[in-house]
Amino acid sequence: MKKKITPERLLLISFAVAILIGSILLSLPAASRGERLSYIDALFTSTSAVCVTGLIVKDTGKDFTLFGQMVILALLQLGGLGLMTFSSIIFLFMGRGVSILSRSALQQSFTPTGLGNFSLFLKNILLYTFSVEALGAVLLYPRFSTRFPAAYSLFASVFHSISAFCNAGFSIFSDSLMAWREDVWVNAVILTLIVVGGVGFFVFWDLKEKFLRKREHLSLHTKMVLASSAFLILWGTVLLFAIEFNRAFSGFSLKGKILASLFQAITPRTAGFNTVDIASLSLPSLLLLIWLMFIGASPGSTGGGVKTTTGFLGFLAMRKILTKKDQVQVFGRGIKEEAIERALVLMVFFISFHFFSTFLLSLTENFSFLQLAFEEMSAMGTVGLSTGITPKLSPLGKIIIIVSMYVGRVGPLTILSSLVRRSRGRFTLPYENVMIG
Numbered sequence: 001m002k003k004k005i006t007p008e009r010l011l012l013i014s015f016a017v018a019i020l021i022g023s024i025l026l027s028l029p030a031a032s033r034g035e036r037l038s039y040i041d042a043l044f045t046s047t048s049a050v051c052v053t054g055l056i057v058k059d060t061g062k063d064f065t066l067f068g069q070m071v072i073l074a075l076l077q078l079g080g081l082g083l084m085t086f087s088s089i090i091f092l093f094m095g096r097g098v099s100i101l102s103r104s105a106l107q108q109s110f111t112p113t114g115l116g117n118f119s120l121f122l123k124n125i126l127l128y129t130f131s132v133e134a135l136g137a138v139l140l141y142p143r144f145s146t147r148f149p150a151a152y153s154l155f156a157s158v159f160h161s162i163s164a165f166c167n168a169g170f171s172i173f174s175d176s177l178m179a180w181r182e183d184v185w186v187n188a189v190i191l192t193l194i195v196v197g198g199v200g201f202f203v204f205w206d207l208k209e210k211f212l213r214k215r216e217h218l219s220l221h222t223k224m225v226l227a228s229s230a231f232l233i234l235w236g237t238v239l240l241f242a243i244e245f246n247r248a249f250s251g252f253s254l255k256g257k258i259l260a261s262l263f264q265a266i267t268p269r270t271a272g273f274n275t276v277d278i279a280s281l282s283l284p285s286l287l288l289l290i291w292l293m294f295i296g297a298s299p300g301s302t303g304g305g306v307k308t309t310t311g312f313l314g315f316l317a318m319r320k321i322l323t324k325k326d327q328v329q330v331f332g333r334g335i336k337e338e339a340i341e342r343a344l345v346l347m348v349f350f351i352s353f354h355f356f357s358t359f360l361l362s363l364t365e366n367f368s369f370l371q372l373a374f375e376e377m378s379a380m381g382t383v384g385l386s387t388g389i390t391p392k393l394s395p396l397g398k399i400i401i402i403v404s405m406y407v408g409r410v411g412p413l414t415i416l417s418s419l420v421r422r423s424r425g426r427f428t429l430p431y432e433n434v435m436i437g
Contacts, residue, residue, distance in 0.1 A: 006417070006418060008414045008415075008417040008418040009418045011410055011414055012410055012414065012415065012418055015050060015051070015079070015406065015409060015410050016406075018050045018075065018078055018079065019043070019046050019047050019050045019051075019406070020046075021046075022045075022046030022049060022050055022071065022075045023039065023042045023043040023045075023046040023047075024042075025046075025071045026042040026045055026046055026064075026068060026071055026072070027039050027042035030065060030067050030068075031064060031065060031067055031068035031071060032058070032063055032064055032065060032068055033062070033063055033064065033065055034063070037058065037063075040395050040398055040399075041057050041058060041398075043402060044057050044398050044401070044402055045057065045058065045072065046075060047402045047405050047406060048170075048384070048405060049072050049075035049076050049079060049168065049170065050075050050078065050079035050409070051079055051304075051382050051405040051406060051408065051409035052076060052079045052080050052166045052167055052168040052169075052270075052302055052303075052304075052382055052409065053168070053169070053272065053304075053378070053379060053382040053383065053384045053405045053408075053409070054163075054168050054169025054170050054271075054272030054273075054382075054383065054384020054385075055272075055375075055378060055379060055384050055386060055390050055401065055405070056170070056384075056390060056391070057390055057391045057393070057398065058391070059174055060072060060170055060171060060172050061171070061172035061173060061174055062174060069155075069159070069172060072170060073158075073159055073162060073163075076162055076163055076166050076168045076170060077162055077166065079166065079168070079302075079409070080129075080162075080165070080166030080167070080168065080197070080302040081125065081129060081166075081302070121205065124201075124204075124205065124208075125201050128201065128204055129165065132165055132193065132196055132197075133158075133161045133162050133165050133193075134161075136157075136160075136161030136164065136165060136189055136192075136193045137154075137157040137158045137161040137162075138157075139185075139189045140156075140157040140160060140161060140186065140189055140190075141153055141154060141157040143180070143183060143185055143186050144156050144157050155172075156172055156173075159171075159172055160172075160177075160190065161189075161193060163273075164189075164190045164193035164194050164197070164271060164273065165193045165194075165196065165197040165302070166197060166302045167194060167197050167198050167270050167271045167272070167297060167301070167302045167303040167304075167382070168271070168272065168302075168384065169267070169270075169271050169272020169273050169383065169384030169385070170272075170384070171273060176273050176274045176275070177190065177263075177273050177274065177275050178274065178275050178276065178277070180275065181252070181256055181259065181260060181263075181275040181276065182252075182253065182255060182256045182259060184255070184259065187259050187262070187263055187275070190263075190273060191262065191263060191266050194266055194267065194269075194271040194273075195229070195233075195266065197297075197301060197302045197303070198229075198269060198270070198271070198297035198298060198301050198302065198303045199225055199226070199229060199297070199298050199301060200225060200297070200298040200299055200300035200301035201300050201301070202219075202221065202222070202299075202300045203221070203222045203225050203226070203298065203300075206218055206219050206221070206222040207222065220330070220331060220333050221299075221309065223331050224308070224309050224312050224330065224331070225298040225299075225308055225309060227312075228295075228298075228308035228309065228311065228312045229269075229298065229308055232265075232269065232292065232295060232308070233262075233265055233266055236264075236265030236266070236268075236288065236292055237258075237261045237262045237265040238261075239265075239288055240260075240261040240264055240265055240285055240288065241257060241258065241261035243282060243284050243285050243288070244257075244260075244261070244281060244282065244285055245257060247281075247282050247285075248276060248277075248280045248281050248282065248285070249261070249276070259275070260275055260276050263275045264276060264281075264285075264289070265292070267383075267385065268289045268292035268293045268381075268383055268385060269292055269293070269295065269296055269297055269303065269305065269383075270293065270296045270297050270303040270304045270305055270381050270382050270383045270384075271303075271383070271384070272378075272383050272384020272385055273384075274385060278385050278386060278387055278388070279387040279388050283370070286370060286374055286387075289374070289385065290373065290374055290377045293305060293377045293378055293381035293383045293385070294306060294350070294351075294354075294377060294381060295307070295308060295310075295311045296308070296381050296382075296383075303382065304380070304381045304382030304383070304408045304409060305381040305382075305383075305408075306343075306346050306347055306350050307346075309343075310343045310346050310347060311347075312330075313328070313335065313339060313340055313343035314343055314344065314347055316328045316329075316330055316335065316340075317340050317343070317344065328340055342413065345413070345416075346412055346413055349412045349413075349416065350380065350412055353380065353404075353407065353412065354373075354376055354377055354380055357376045357379075357380070357400055357403075357404050358372050358373050358376045360400050361375070361376060361397055361400055361401075364394050364396040364397045364400070365389070365393060365394060365397045367389050367392075370387075371387050371389050372389075374386070374387055375387070375389055375390065375393075375401065376400075376401070376404060379401045379404035379405045379408065380404045380405070380407060380408040381408055382405060382408045382409050
């Protein structure tokens, strides 16, 4: 019997198609310098780009030609917004409507509630994305032009602006952004692009409605995203500064220590750039980064992880149980039990998948548990940070990471929803207690 195409399956198919096309283009001789890229490495790079992860098995600046780098850049942009977003926008500009199926899938990707004028929302996504990326490139160019020729500086500015906004972490510099560790301007531009891309398009829409159209209140979703993002950035920076002050950051100036702490607190959520050698960080910092990668960005954004609102709801659910309240409450509003259940299912699935994938990596790779756990969380959180083991992975290890990046980008709940049949009838069985704890 033919399976029905659901919005969830449409999302899965669209990303898979983009990855396949990208892998074919990157495996062409014109895409790489020197020896032709093996298909497994082309597939890995394409998956990492489409899933806006940033893990690399080849040096993007040295091992790929300009054609290869342009393919990667296109995949980053495509993966950041999604294949269906681009196709829907093209249909709108051609005067054709968006199908109900595509509209449903896109709405699940970008908005927590229904929108009256979805066509206008899509056009605003396009305008918002390209405007921010163009501004980021303009702001980066003056700094890059002090070290590189004009043409290369322009390309580097555009590449890093798109990569930062899409929370991808790809860089055409071999050391990522380590050479710019104490450059306040470059740090400020890159970090702003990461945060703006990571809060989600609905938050941008909501803020615009609030301040330009003088709407009375922000949505609960926007409040939770902004509050949780600010909390993670603040405490991530403080903890990294305190932990690495006399360790990995010992040779830095005070300005360098502050910038490095701020940068490494923001980039795990899920940008993947780094201004310090991740392998040089101490055990507590690596564990902190794993936690930040687990939380990730916000729903409807280009980032991954379980998302800020999911982590927030998990905390609220625990508070409700401990305080014995009848309802999960935040910012003067109640949260439906269905949302709490989805958040808890997502976190359990994410942790279970991470554990299982790390276990598989331990069978195929000869690295420490921390290195494997860090690599796997980076892949599933679509982050791109690494302790340096990515190029050394075996073919089986690369396949495990490829699957993890795909699952992390399309979302565990999307995969579960596409596989599970919806119940046709509703009924309850007699209750019985079990022991907990």
